Amino acid sequence: MAEKKNTTEKKTIEKDTAATSAFDCLAVTQVSVWPFKEGPNLGHMKGMAQIVLNDQIVIRGLRVMEGEYGMFVGYPNDPFYKGEDFRSICCPITRQLKEHIENCVIEKYQSSLAAV
Numbered sequence: 001m002a003e004k005k006n007t008t009e010k011k012t013i014e015k016d017t018a019a020t021s022a023f024d025c026l027a028v029t030q031v032s033v034w035p036f037k038e039g040p041n042l043g044h045m046k047g048m049a050q051i052v053l054n055d056q057i058v059i060r061g062l063r064v065m066e067g068e069y070g071m072f073v074g075y076p077n078d079p080f081y082k083g084e085d086f087r088s089i090c091c092p093i094t095r096q097l098k099e100h101i102e103n104c105v106i107e108k109y110q111s112s113l114a115a116v
Contacts, residue, residue, distance in 0.1 A: 025054075026053055026054060026097060027053065027054060027100070028051050028052070028053060028100060028101060028104040029052050029053065029054060029055045030051065030052035030055070031049065031050075031051050031052075031104050031105055031108040032049065032050045032051075032108075033047055033048070033049045033064065033105065033108045033109045033112050034047055034048045034049070035047035035064070035109060035112055035113055035116070036048075044065050044066045044067065045063050045064070045065055045074075046064045046065065046066050046071070046109070047063075047064040047109055048061070048062065048063060048064070049062040049063070049064055049073070049105045049108070049109070050062065051101060051104065051105065059075075059076075059090055060076070061075075061076035061089075062074065062075060062076065062105060063075075064105060064106065064109050071102075071106045071109070072102060072106075073101060073102045073105050073106070075088040075089070075090060075091045076088065076089045076090065077089065
């Protein structure tokens with residue numbers, strides 16, 4: 001019984017290590033942000049952004065949003081989706097990547113506001 005528990009713990013550690021190393025190979029290498037001037041029709045949207053991952057893939061159409069719990073990044077939606085809800089074209093699957101992208105975009109957004 002103890003051997004089975006040890007193998008289960010080893011598998012869990014291997015999965016955690018694999019998830020961490022998978023995230024380590026994907027990084028935001030470039031961020032471009034275009035803040036909006038305040039206006040009545042913008043609502044919670046504060047700007048648009050574009051990121052480049054590993055100098056190999058670009059994601060355009062990210063929205064810098066002000067929510068109930070602070071700033072966050074909204075991902076591009078499929079304009080042809082015929083459902084009641086929105087469906088994102090692309091979005092991070094892991095929490096670590098989502099937080100990494102949000103931190104990079106919001107940091108760039110705040111520095112661009114400070115520069116203006």
